Amino acid sequence: MLASVRDLDEARIVLDAGVDLIDLKQPADGALGALPPEVISEVVGFVAGRTLTSATAGNIEPDAEAVQAAMQSIAATGVDYVKAGxxxxxxxxxxxDYAAVRACLGGLVPLNGVRRIAVMFADLAPPLDLVDAVAEAGFDGVMVDTALKTGHSLPDVATDDWLAAFVGGARARGLLCGLAGSLREGHIAPLTRLAPDYLGFRGALCAGQARAHALGADAVRRVRGAVQAAQHLAA
Structure with a gap:
């Protein structure tokens, strides 16, 4: 289970609930809004290796120089993974048109000591063979999310067959694989059956299921329990 947080208080809540990956981003700024590096560093220091951490590099157009600079800035905070959209x-x-995305991927270089995750967006019509381009660019993982936060969840904009092919392609390439995008509790069991490495949540953990609102401890524990139950059944 990945839980997206925006500050230290929210990180405390999800760490207490036993989430597997604490993801740092600014939910008020679109799909991959980046937090200030000092906020990320504060949370990384608090977590102190007790679980994995990741952070987003921002909502950046496909320009290799800009994306690389943003990823390097985030990597300097000490997170385990940096996410690039x-x-x-x-x-x-x-x-x-994904031609510029492919060119951008080809111009990115590894980060010293930090793993990289590429984020595809199901509502922006990404071709499935983009997974191959991510692997060829040397990324460690790939996930699919939604870019247009208008109330539509991942299963609303991607078919079961597309998601199964995405997970299968990532696994065939040896990539860490995640699914996210306005996921609710009802999505957990069917998506777990596709066998991704993790499911990502933000809105379902917040008051009123609104992603820009503060996280609630009860909601986090409830979703965490649902993920664990679905994993047990899938096993």
Whole structure:
């Protein structure tokens, strides 16, 4: 279970609940809003290796120099994973051409001591063979999320067959694989059956299931319990 948090108080809540991956991002700033490095460093210091940490590099157009610089800045905070979004150029205006994304991936280089996860967005029509491009660029993992936070969840914008093919492609390439995107408790069991490495949550953990609201300890524990139950049944 990945839980996205925006500050130290929220990190305390999810660590107490036993989540597997604490993900740092600013939910008020779109899909991959980046937090200030000092906030990330504070949380990483608090976690002190008790669970894994990741942080987003921001909502950046596909430019290798800009993406690399943002990832290096986040990597310096000490997180275990840095997440980079594979946004097609002009995606907010309807752009869905992935040629610039492929070129950007080819221009990125590994980060010293920090693993990299690429984030595809199911509602931006990503081609499945983008998973191969992520692997060829030397990334450690790939996940799929939703970019347009308009109330639609991942299963609303991606078919079961597409998600199964995504997970299968990631596994075939030896990539860590995650599924996220406005997931609710009802999505946990069917998505767990696809056997991703993790499911990611934000809104389902918040008051009123609104991703920009504060996390609630009861909601975090409830989702954590549902994930554990689904894993037990799948095993």
């Amino acid at each position: 594979l946004f097609p150029a002009a995606w907010q205006q309807g752009g869905r």
